[in-house]
Amino acid sequence: MSAPIGVVGGGAWGTALAQVAAGAGHAVRLWAREADVVAGINDIRENAAFLPGIELSRAIEATQDWSALADARAILIVTPAQHMRAVLGHLRDHTAPLILCSKGIEAGTLLPLHEVARQAVPGAPIAVLSGPTFAHEVAAGLPTAVTLAAEDADLAADLAALVAQPTFRPYASTDVIGAEIGGAVKNVLAIACGVVDGAGLGQNARAALIARGFAEMTRFGLARGARAETLAGLSGLGDLVLTSSSTSSRNFSLGRGIGAGTPAAALLENRRTVAEGAHTAPVLREAAAQASVDMPITEAVCALLEGAPVTATIDRLLSRPLRTEA
Numbered sequence: 089m090s091a092p093i094g095v096v097g098g099g100a101w102g103t104a105l106a107q108v109a110a111g112a113g114h115a116v117r118l119w120a121r122e123a124d125v126v127a128g129i130n131d132i133r134e135n136a137a138f139l140p141g142i143e144l145s146r147a148i149e150a151t152q153d154w155s156a157l158a159d160a161r162a163i164l165i166v167t168p169a170q171h172m173r174a175v176l177g178h179l180r181d182h183t184a185p186l187i188l189c190s191k192g193i194e195a196g197t198l199l200p201l202h203e204v205a206r207q208a209v210p211g212a213p214i215a216v217l218s219g220p221t222f223a224h225e226v227a228a229g230l231p232t233a234v235t236l237a238a239e240d241a242d243l244a245a246d247l248a249a250l251v252a253q254p255t256f257r258p259y260a261s262t263d264v265i266g267a268e269i270g271g272a273v274k275n276v277l278a279i280a281c282g283v284v285d286g287a288g289l290g291q292n293a294r295a296a297l298i299a300r301g302f303a304e305m306t307r308f309g310l311a312r313g314a315r316a317e318t319l320a321g322l323s324g325l326g327d328l329v330l331t332s333s334s335t336s337s338r339n340f341s342l343g344r345g346i347g348a349g350t351p352a353a354a355l356l357e358n359r360r361t362v363a364e365g366a367h368t369a370p371v372l373r374e375a376a377a378q379a380s381v382d383m384p385i386t387e388a389v390c391a392l393l394e395g396a397p398v399t400a401t402i403d404r405l406l407s408r409p410l411r412t413e414a
């Protein structure tokens with residue numbers, strides 16, 4: 089039997105990707121932080137906390153023991169973005185490729201996650217997997233396509249082949265930063281789209297927000313070295329389209345609650361699942377300021393997360409001086 093695939097993170101997405109890897113014919117070792125998640129996967133083949141209702145493959149073995157990943161041929165990293173550096177500290181000496189599947193930018197350093205991973209695990213080749221992927225649909229075997237990016241084109245193609253299935257199609261790319269920025273920024277934009285929905289501002293407003301949000305994503309991405317075609321692909325526009333209009337998105341749902349009048353702090357209190365956009369928004373605002381990129385929608389989302397009133401925040405966005413569309 090060939091070496092197993094490792095997965096770090098027993099949330100919805102880590103569990104769904106473990107199911108994908110098992111479906112592709114691999115033995116899978118899934119590291120999770122919480123004992124109830126490990127027990128549920130090993131004993132009753134279900135992650136009831138994060139991915140209820142999906143019967144998990146017997147090829148998945150959950151563990152809390154880092155040494156179980158020692159012989160992994162590749163490791164998918166799927167913890168929330170702000171925990172990634174701490175988690176990767178446990179894998180410092182690994183040399184197997186790491187495939188980063190989380191979406192965000194590190195607070196404080198403003199680093200994209202692949203640079204965090206490079207610092208934390210210097211001997212491992214780094215790749216990024218990102219795209220329009222609701223975990224429950226992937227776990228249910230519904231057709232899905234993603235971007236799988238690594239600087240080395242051969243590595244990207246090899247890793248794509250490693251996890252591919254007829255219903256899970258990775259498209260290889262060498263634009264690592266582009267694949268990351270789309271996923272990080274769309275989470276913030278999904279909150280904004282949810283606010284428009286919750287406040288009852290209509291579908292025209294949502295379409296305008298998606299288009300202007302994509303312009304914002306593109307300006308920031310280009311400033312950070314992303315390629316325009318990556319931002320217009322699965323991991324950018326594709327993921328924005330998915331999460332800007334569906335209550336299956338935790339970010340959209342958070343925004344919807346804010347738009348309907350519930351304070352963000354109350355919605356974020358005691359959450360067990362992650363809405364990454366809430367963490368990414370202030371980091372993105374800082375990174376945009378550093379790069380002299382104008383991101384008014386991101387600034388509005390930050391204001392709402394900090395407790396600004398919905399109507400006044402939307403009025404401010406709408407009363408900005410008229411400008412050309414670019």
Ligand SMILES: NC(=O)C1=CN([C@@H]2O[C@H](COP(=O)(O)OP(=O)(O)OC[C@H]3O[C@@H](n4cnc5c(N)ncnc54)[C@H](OP(=O)(O)O)[C@@H]3O)[C@@H](O)[C@H]2O)C=CC1
Binds near residue numbers: 120169221
């Ligand atoms: N859900 C989805 O459809 C998709 C999610 N993503 C991205 O994947 C990442 C993970 O999201 P998702 O799986 O949905 O998360 P969930 O909200 O489903 O689960 C939370 C996860 O965070 C883990 N966690 C919480 N605190 C810590 C910590 N201190 N250290 C390490 N791990 C911690 C939990 O571990 P434990 O199990 O041990 O409690 C659990 O795995 C995010 O960046 C998200 O944007 C990307 C694409 C799709």
Ligand SMILES: O=C(CO)COP(=O)(O)O
Binds near residue numbers: 220222327339362
């Ligand atoms: O990233 C996702 C789908 O691609 C999941 O979106 P949410 O985190 O908003 O649920």
